[in-house]
Amino acid sequence: MRKYNVAILGASGAVGKVMLKVLEERDFPINNLKLLASARSAGKEVEFKGEKYKIEEVKPESFDNIDIALFSAGGSTSKKWAPIAVEKGAIVVDNSSAWRMDENVPLVVPEVNPEDVKWHKGIIANPNCSTIQMVVALYPIHKEKNIKRIIVSTYQAVSGAGAKAIEDLRKETEAKLKGEDYKPEALPNHIAFNVIPHIDVFLDNLHTKEEMKMVNETRKIMHAPDIKVSPTCARVPVFNGHSESVVIETEKPITVEETREILRNAPGVIVEDDPFNNIYPMPINADGKDEVFVGRIKKDLAFDNGIAMWIVADNLRKGAATNAVQIAELLIKYNLV
Amino acid sequence: MRKYNVAILGASGAVGKVMLKVLEERDFPINNLKLLASARSAGKEVEFKGEKYKIEEVKPESFDNIDIALFSAGGSTSKKWAPIAVEKGAIVVDNSSAWRMDENVPLVVPEVNPEDVKWHKGIIANPNCSTIQMVVALYPIHKEKNIKRIIVSTYQAVSGAGAKAIEDLRKETEAKLKGEDYKPEALPNHIAFNVIPHIDVFLDNLHTKEEMKMVNETRKIMHAPDIKVSPTCARVPVFNGHSESVVIETEKPITVEETREILRNAPGVIVEDDPFNNIYPMPINADGKDEVFVGRIKKDLAFDNGIAMWIVADNLRKGAATNAVQIAELLIKYNLV
Numbered sequence: 001m002r003k004y005n006v007a008i009l010g011a012s013g014a015v016g017k018v019m020l021k022v023l024e025e026r027d028f029p030i031n032n033l034k035l036l037a038s039a040r041s042a043g044k045e046v047e048f049k050g051e052k053y054k055i056e057e058v059k060p061e062s063f064d065n066i067d068i069a070l071f072s073a074g075g076s077t078s079k080k081w082a083p084i085a086v087e088k089g090a091i092v093v094d095n096s097s098a099w100r101m102d103e104n105v106p107l108v109v110p111e112v113n114p115e116d117v118k119w120h121k122g123i124i125a126n127p128n129c130s131t132i133q134m135v136v137a138l139y140p141i142h143k144e145k146n147i148k149r150i151i152v153s154t155y156q157a158v159s160g161a162g163a164k165a166i167e168d169l170r171k172e173t174e175a176k177l178k179g180e181d182y183k184p185e186a187l188p189n190h191i192a193f194n195v196i197p198h199i200d201v202f203l204d205n206l207h208t209k210e211e212m213k214m215v216n217e218t219r220k221i222m223h224a225p226d227i228k229v230s231p232t233c234a235r236v237p238v239f240n241g242h243s244e245s246v247v248i249e250t251e252k253p254i255t256v257e258e259t260r261e262i263l264r265n266a267p268g269v270i271v272e273d274d275p276f277n278n279i280y281p282m283p284i285n286a287d288g289k290d291e292v293f294v295g296r297i298k299k300d301l302a303f304d305n306g307i308a309m310w311i312v313a314d315n316l317r318k319g320a321a322t323n324a325v326q327i328a329e330l331l332i333k334y335n336l337v
Numbered sequence: 338m339r340k341y342n343v344a345i346l347g348a349s350g351a352v353g354k355v356m357l358k359v360l361e362e363r364d365f366p367i368n369n370l371k372l373l374a375s376a377r378s379a380g381k382e383v384e385f386k387g388e389k390y391k392i393e394e395v396k397p398e399s400f401d402n403i404d405i406a407l408f409s410a411g412g413s414t415s416k417k418w419a420p421i422a423v424e425k426g427a428i429v430v431d432n433s434s435a436w437r438m439d440e441n442v443p444l445v446v447p448e449v450n451p452e453d454v455k456w457h458k459g460i461i462a463n464p465n466c467s468t469i470q471m472v473v474a475l476y477p478i479h480k481e482k483n484i485k486r487i488i489v490s491t492y493q494a495v496s497g498a499g500a501k502a503i504e505d506l507r508k509e510t511e512a513k514l515k516g517e518d519y520k521p522e523a524l525p526n527h528i529a530f531n532v533i534p535h536i537d538v539f540l541d542n543l544h545t546k547e548e549m550k551m552v553n554e555t556r557k558i559m560h561a562p563d564i565k566v567s568p569t570c571a572r573v574p575v576f577n578g579h580s581e582s583v584v585i586e587t588e589k590p591i592t593v594e595e596t597r598e599i600l601r602n603a604p605g606v607i608v609e610d611d612p613f614n615n616i617y618p619m620p621i622n623a624d625g626k627d628e629v630f631v632g633r634i635k636k637d638l639a640f641d642n643g644i645a646m647w648i649v650a651d652n653l654r655k656g657a658a659t660n661a662v663q664i665a666e667l668l669i670k671y672n673l674v
Contacts, residue, residue, distance in 0.1 A: 149639045153490035153582035155532045155571065169530075170514070177511060193506075194621045195492045195573060195580045197633050197647045202612045206593065206635035215638060230639035232582040232647065234492065236532060237574050243532045245490035245569040245582075256543065275539045284531045296534050298543040301552060302486045302567035310534045310569065 003031035004337065006328075007066045007090065009081060010073035011035035011055050012044050014163045015095055018321035019070055020048050022290075026325060029332070036062050038077065063088035067337050068328050071095060072320070086122030091337055093124050093327045095320055097209075100125040100217055107220050110326040111268040112139040117330045124327055127221060128213040129319025130154050130233065130242055135221050136292040136318070137311045138248065140266040141259060142222060145305075146251035151230040152214060155243040156199060157283060158235065160315050161186055169237055187235065196235040208233060241283025242319060244311040249303040259297050259307050268318070273297050281312035289314055290322045340368035341674065343665075344403045344427065346418060347410035348372035348392050349381050351500040352432060355658035356407055357385050359627075363662060366669070373399050375414065400425035404674050405665050408432055409657070423459030428674055430461050430664045432657055434546075437462040437554060444557050447663040448605040449476040454667045461664055464558060465550040466656025467491050467570065467579055472558050473629040473655070474648045475585065477603040478596060479559060482642075483588035488567040489551060492580035493536060494620060495572065497652045498523055506574055524572065533572040545570055578620025579656060581648040586640040596634050596644050605655070610634050618649035626651055627659045 006028070010016045016037075023030065033048060035055045042057035056062065063069060063085040071078050071085075071094040078096040085092050099105040106116035107125045112135050117124055127135075130152075138147060158165040164186035172192035175182035182192075189196045200209035207215075211231040219225050236243075263271050272281045273295040281293035292313045300306030313319055331337040343365070347353045353374075360367065370385060372392045379394035393399065400406060400422040408415050408422075408431040415433040422429050436442040443453035444462045449472050454461055464472075467489075475484060495502040501523035509529035512519035519529075526533045537546035544552075551568040555561075573580075600608045609618045610632040618630035629650045637643030650656055668674040 151488045151567075151584050151639055153569075155492065155573065173510060174514060177507070177514075188615050189619065190621055193574060193576050194619055195575060196619060197580070197582075197617050198612070198615065206612060206633075207638075228639040230488075230584050230637050230643070230645060232490075232584075232633070232645055234580070234582065234647075236492065237530060238532060239530050243534070243571070245534075245571065247488050247567050247569075275535070275543060278525050278535065280534050282526065282531055282533060284527055296543075296569065300567050301544075302488055302565040306567070308567060308569055310571075 001029055003029040004067040005032040005065050006030050007034040007036055007063060007069040009036045009058055009069060009071045011046055012037055012041045013072055014159055014166065015072040015316055015320045017046070018316045019072060019324060020046060022317065022321045022325045024049055028325060028328065034062060034066065060084050060088065063090045066090040068093065068331065070324050070328065082123050091120065091122060091124070091331060093126060093324045095126040095324055097128065097213065099123050100127060101220065107217060108327050109135055109221050109323060110330055111136050112221050113223065114330050117327060117336065118334060126320065126324045126327060127217045128210070129160055129315040130156065130210065130244065131214050131217040131221070132319050132323055133242060133292045133311055133313035134214065134244055134246060135218055136268050137263065137294050137309065139222055140262050141248065142224065144262055145254045147227055147248050148251055149228045149249040150218070151247045153245045154233045155236045155238070156233060157238040157240045157242055157315055158187065158191060159240040160242065166239060169239060173237070191235060191237050193237060197232065199233040199235055207231070238283045240314060240316060241286045241312060242315040243283055246311055247300050247302065247306060247308045250305045253305050254307055256297050256299055256307065263294050268292055269294055271295065281310055283312055286312045286314050290317050292318055338366055340366040341404040342369040342402050343367050344371040344373055344400060344406040346373045346395055346406060346408045346414070348383060349374055349378045350409055351496055351503065352409040352653055352657045354383070355653045356409060356661060357383060359654065359658045359662045361386055365662060365665065371399060371403065397421050397425065400427045403427040405430065405668065407661050407665065419460050428457065428459060428461070428668060430463060430661045432463040432661055434465065434550065436460050437464060438557065444554060445664050446472055446558050446660060447667055448473050449558050450560065451667050454664060454673065455671060463657065463661045463664060464554045465547070466497055466652040467493065467547065467581065468551050468554040468558070469656050469660055470579060470629045470648055470650035471551065471581055471583060472555055473605050474600065474631050474646070476559055477599050478585065479561065481599055482591045484564055484585050485588055486565045486586040487555070488584040490582045491570045492573045492575070493570060494575040494577045494579055494652055495524065495528060496577040497579065503576060506576060510574065528572060528574050530574060534569065536570040536572055544568070575620045577651060577653060578623045578649060579652040580620055583648055584637050584639065584643060584645045587642045590642050591644055593634050593636055593644065600631050605629055606631055608632065618647055620649055623649045623651050627654050629655055
């Protein structure tokens with residue numbers, strides 16, 4: 001079996017570390033592994049399959065002979081380095097928002113639109129974490145029932161804002177319990193025992209960039225430009241695992257039993273829906289898992305054809321690292337690399 | 338000025354304590370104050386205006402000569418004792434869910450339906466906390482724009498589940514930070530760094546009782562039996578202050594500026610909506626306040642005539658104690674006591 005030369009840019013970040021773990025768990029066919037980062041993080045050591053790897057500073061030559069480059073750096077880093085990596089012959093799977101809405105770049109969730117990897121021109125974008133878990137659950141319903149409207153409110157973990165935000169939650173919580181003050185560094189407001197209705201920057205239409213990602217990326221991934229999406233994104237004091245309260249209106253009539261049946265057969269979905277025994281998805285249970293968990297499925301009371309549900313996933317795994325590695329696996333499956 | 342004999346049943350609970358604070362702050366005209374509880378809590382001492390009061394075990398005679406009885410006990414306690422208090426001549430303002438949907442009992446939010454106290458037959462019900470803060474914000478919009486649908490997802494604090502749930506959050510958070518385990522006693526699941534999509538018991542329609550309160554109480558308070566309400570209620574690791582992500586569809590066209598203007602002039606509402614300066618409602622800021630805070634007002638993307646907003650209030654105050662005391666004040670204002 002052929003093995004591939006793989007580079008990871010941003011290997012020391014919150015998502016980069018999980019990428020390494022996922023590559024190892026899934027026994028991704030790696031020939032040569034190169035770990036890259038900005039000058040600031042270069043020199044750090046990380047482990048992969050029991051061996052130590054030193055992170056190198058990214059340079060154009062870094063991508064010589066690389067087959068697949070997994071990027072989990074910021075948008076501006078990606079804007080700069082993705083074209084260079086492609087120029088050098090690598091296929092880039094990029095986790096930033098830099099290329100997602102570029103019409104020359106496929107935006108892929110393997111359970112939803114795997115075939116879109118086939119028209120890549122060097123870069124394939126990995127969607128926003130909140131969007132990924134939502135479309136994994138909603139796409140199989142859309143195929144059968146035609147979704148017209150999605151109203152979603154998120155309960156997002158701090159890990160989505162990076163390693164520093166995880167420290168913010170820990171440090172501020174410890175301080176608060178002692179009656180002391182602490183000011184988060186990576187989050188726009190206090191997070192301990194609080195809710196912040198603000199993720200990413202605000203745009204002119206008074207939505208945040210995070211909220212508009214849920215609108216635009218959902219449409220692009222599901223090939224459904226007419227779906228209406230009403231998003232509200234909030235940060236909650238949870239370390240890892242995003243939760244979403246989702247209401248959909250469908251064109252065709254839909255029942256709770258049909259929804260459960262569709263989701264039971266949906267790839268990447270686990271139905272956790274036995275409320276009378278206190279079984280429903282929760283972030284502490286999704287942490288460390290690769291699937292999307294759906295529960296609290298109920299006939300919605302606002303629409304004739306409506307269903308409400310509660311969707312939870314590990315935002316660092318399915319919401320980022322796992323989805324990126326799955327895209328790399330698709331490249332192999334379709335002989336594109 | 339006339340003063341009144343006031344009894345509080347459940348004076349040692351989370352809401353009862355805040356009732357005492359609110360009565361003191363608002364200088365409620367009290368002649369004689371009687372603090373009551375079940376046998377279990379009798380004998381405890383609490384302070385009011387610098388004086389110590391001993392909590393007595395509730396008995397039928399407890400209500401002799403009482404003008405106003407504020408109940409903040411459980412539903413079954415209320416079912417038993419409210420008729421006895423009324424029989425003895427008291428007017429009961431009850432914070433439990435026992436009487437709320439009784440057609441002989443007004444369900445009152447003073448900013449919304451103050452006149453309903455006038456047809457009371459001895460008992461006036463105080464609504465559910467999540468419902469109160471939502472209708473305070475939505476009713477003034479409904480009057481001008483006619484709300485057809487409400488889709489709401491809540492982010493509820495543990496204080497709404499009582500004093501023991503507050504301890505649960507503190508103890509489990511302390512344990513988790515040390516890498517230890519703790520099992521909450523008053524909550525149905527783990528709360529530290531988690532979200533629980535489960536408040537109150539599950540009903541046959543797969544909604545929780547808490548969720549159906551938001552449907553039925555909203556309609557009764559707003560005199561709007563046709564409004565469609567889609568509720569999802571979740572508990573977040575916040576000590577006090579409920580947050581709500583709310584989307585409304587109105588019959589008449591509505592803009593963000595109109596909504597802000599209506600809410601700026603609405604009783605009991607404070608508009609906190611300057612997102613570009615990180616100003617929006619958050620539970621840590623609403624804690625200890627009597628108003629309902631509204632922000633993140635944005636043109637909704639799912640409905641032609643739609644607005645989304647973020648509503649936060651102190652659930653122990655406006656969601657319970659303050660609203661009950663305001664009802665008692667209405668009784669005086671309308672010469673009903």
